Amino acid sequence: QKEVEQDPGPLSVPEGAIVSLNCTYSNSAFQYFMWYRQYSRKGPELLMYTYSSGNKEDGRFTAQVDKSSKYISLFIRDSQPSDSATYLCAMIDPRDKIIFGKGTRLHILP
Amino acid sequence: DAMVIQNPRYQVTQFGKPVTLSCSQTLNHNVMYWYQQKSSQAPKLLFHYYDKDFNNEADTPDNFQSRRPNTSFCFLDIRSPGLGDAAMYLCATSEKHLPNEKLFFGSGTQLSVL
Numbered sequence: 001q002k003e004v005e006q007d008p009g010p011l012s013v014p015e016g017a018i019v020s021l022n023c024t025y026s027n028s029a030f031q032y033f034m035w036y037r038q039y040s041r042k043g044p045e046l047l048m049y050t051y052s053s054g055n056k057e058d059g060r061f062t063a064q065v066d067k068s069s070k071y072i073s074l075f076i077r078d079s080q081p082s083d084s085a086t087y088l089c090a091m092i093d094p095r096d097k098i099i100f101g102k103g104t105r106l107h108i109l110p
Numbered sequence: 111d112a113m114v115i116q117n118p119r120y121q122v123t124q125f126g127k128p129v130t131l132s133c134s135q136t137l138n139h140n141v142m143y144w145y146q147q148k149s150s151q152a153p154k155l156l157f158h159y160y161d162k163d164f165n166n167e168a169d170t171p172d173n174f175q176s177r178r179p180n181t182s183f184c185f186l187d188i189r190s191p192g193l194g195d196a197a198m199y200l201c202a203t204s205e206k207h208l209p210n211e212k213l214f215f216g217s218g219t220q221l222s223v224l
Contacts, residue, residue: 008150032209043114043200043215044153088152092209100152 003027006089006101014109019076023089023101026070030099032092033065035074038103039085047087048074079108113137114216116201122222123191131186131219133201139214141207142184144176145200147218153200159184160207188221196223 006023013019021035032051036044048063050056056063064073072091076083086103093099115134123129133142141160145153157166159178173195175187188195198218204211 004152041198041218041220043116043202043218044213045215046212049212096208097155098208098213102150102152 003093003099004089004091004101007104008102010105010107012107012109013079015079015081017079017108019074019079019083019106019108021074021076021087021089021104021106023072024070025072025091025099027093028067028070029094030070030091033063033072034090034098035061035063036088036090036100037085038088044088081108081110084108114201114203114214116199116216116219118219119217120220120222122224123188124224125193126190129188129191129221131188131199131201131221133184133186133216134182135201135203135214136182137203137205137214138181139203139205140181141204141211142178143202143204143213144174144184144186145202147198147200148196156186191221191223193223196221 004025035048037047038044050063050065053065053067060077062075084107086105088103089101090098113136117132143158144156147153155167156170173189178184198220200218201216202213204213
C-alpha cells in the first residue's frame with residue numbers, strides 16, 4: 001500500500017462550481033498536512049497547512065483533515081479558470097520528511 | 111519579488127555531459143533542498159543542506175552531487191546525465207528543519223537529456 005494515494009485526474013469542472021480534491025494515507029503517525037498548487041512547468045506553491053483534524057479555511061479554499069479515516073480534502077469554492085493546475089497533497093512523516101502525493105490535475109472550464 | 115530563484119529555467123544537455131543547475135534564495139533560510147520531479151510524479155527529495163551540513167537521501171544516485179558555498183546559493187551537479195535523469199529539478203528552502211516549517215519552492219529547471 002502506498003503511503004499517500006491521490007487520484008491523478010484530470011478533473012474537469014465548470015467555472016463557479018465547488019471542487020473537491022482528496023488524498024488518503026496509510027501511516028497514522030502523520031501529523032502535518034499540506035496542499036500545494038503547481039502550475040504547468042512551475043514549482044509547487046503552498047496553499048494550506050494544517051496540523052490537526054478538522055477544517056481550516058482561507059478565502060475560497062478549505063482544507064479538511066479526518067485522521068480517523070486517514071483522509072484529507074481540499075475544497076475550492078467559486079472555482080475560476082485560474083485555479084486550473086495540479087494540486088499536490090503532502091504530509092510530514094515521523095522522520096520529519098515530506099511525503100507528496102502524485103497530484104490531481106484540475107481543469108476549470110470557462 | 112522572487113524569493114527562490116532557479117537558473118536556467120530550461121537546460122538541454124547531452125548524454126554523459128556534466129551539467130550544473132543553480133538555486134539562490136533571498137529568504138536567508140537555513141535549509142535548502144533539491145527535489146527531482148518527473149512528469150505526473152510526486153517530487154522526490156534528493157538531498158538537503160542545513161547550513162553547511164549535507165544530508166543525502168539513501169536512494170539518491172552517486173551521479174548527483176551538490177554544493178552550498180554560502181547561505182544564499184546551492185548547486186546541483188549531475189556528473190554524467192542519463193536519459194532517465196530528464197526531469198524538473200526543484201529547489202526549495204525552509205527557515206529551519208521540518209515539521210514546523212513551510213517549504214518555499216523555486217520555479218524549477220526543466221532538464222532535457224539528448
